[in-house]
Amino acid sequence: MSLTQETVLEADEARVVYNEDSDTPVEAVRSISLDLRRGEVLALVGPSGCGKTTLFNAIAGLIPLQGGRVSVGGIEVEKASGHVGYMLQKDLLLPWRSVIDNVTLGLEVRGKPKGEARKIAQELIERYGLAGFENSKPSGLSGGMRQRVALMRTLAFEPEVILLDEPFSALDFQTRILLQSDVKRIIREEGKSVILITHDIGEAISMANRIVVLTNRPATVKTVHEVPWGDEVTDPVAVRDRPEYQEMFSKIWQELELAPRH
Template identity: 50%
Template sequence: MAQIELRDVGLSYFTLMQETEALRDINLTVEQGEFISVVGPSGCGKSTLLSLVSGMHKPTKGRVEIDGREVAGNSPKVGYMLQHDHLFEWRDVLGNVTVGAEIRRMDRKKAEGKALELLERYGLGGFAHHNPSQLSGGMRQRVALIRTLVTEPDIMLLDEPFSALDYQTRLTLADEIHGIIKDQGKTAILVTHDISEAISMADRVMVMSRRPSTISTVYDIRFEEGTGLSPWRKREAARYNQYFNAIWRELEGHVVFAR
């Protein structure tokens, strides 16, 4: 059984004057442990797709399911990581990574134990009682990821989580966060404008069309060098440029068609 399934999903926005169709006939199946990247023209509804999976939006047509059950409201099985870390400056790192658990009324001691374990495991053990202002941008995003992991979601939704970082930090953090998500056995959907990021992090790359947006192509990312490559190593792989050029040409076609 697929962990995530969207069947004939459509979404429209309504005003007193008109209907605006954002998504049309979206069909997608994501297996447990899979990493999917989503790219498409600006404004095509990539982040809206994540909102449907998370339960923040309800489709006007079709059905969204997690583990065979229709999504109805925010699901505890889903964790969200945004572009900005949204850390509270008046709380230390440990206080920040347990805030989601507090909101969900999880056992406090269990949540703190899980938080300290994850901080130690992923190189932040010595920063549990530091303030967020004492951390680099990459460290802050790792804290944001650990905050999400403490709530023990099965699915990670990543909405351009590296776009606010400088390029070098972005490359390094992509490697780190990809490794953490795979290590934790999570299913992930990443929305990004960066084709390189999409290819290097994903098992499959999904290209969305202009509005009303649908899935135009899905690329299975396979390298002759084998499985288990880090995002950095994938960028050096022989087929990387083939994938990049194919996705670039397709996106350029959607943009030109829309003009």
């Protein structure tokens, strides 16, 4: 790790317990420490139900920590304040709003004047290939396009950190691969720092700079892998042809397998 690289987000022994005061507390996240560098994509891979989404909610400030701390830009996260942009498996587009008005949602919340917000949205829409669909309703778009609109909405808001929670898992295989490569290109171009939750190891390797493997619930960090090609190869399909890809894939696969099952 080079010292010049700036840390955008830092989790320090973050711990989340549900129903802590009750007789049956559920420890979802035991202790997670990780750092996200500016402009990097960090993937979190773990067995399903291991507490990844809980960790996400904690980073977004939607649920409180029971221990440790999470800070964004050096400031401790205490509540949701728009420091992170959220993108889920569900696109969560508002069906009654047009594409452009969906993209401006976050800006409206922040109190940006309508005209200005629309200008920003229009630029994003044109730059990323949705021109002509500004006034369509989401119901008229394909799943891949809808997710792209959701990404535009996240980008328009210019959050410090973008959280992607299995954003492609509801799409068919081809759309998924295409969108992975699009999203990777877009976040590189915009210089965004991203945490990506996925249980698709291939997706993690092809999109991320580093991959954090989590244990079963309660989640802790098991291993961290750095992809050897850095930012050289950005095409997710080309990445899959590299010899290191297979090697990494089976390594992570084994690490996940080794986790005890209940």
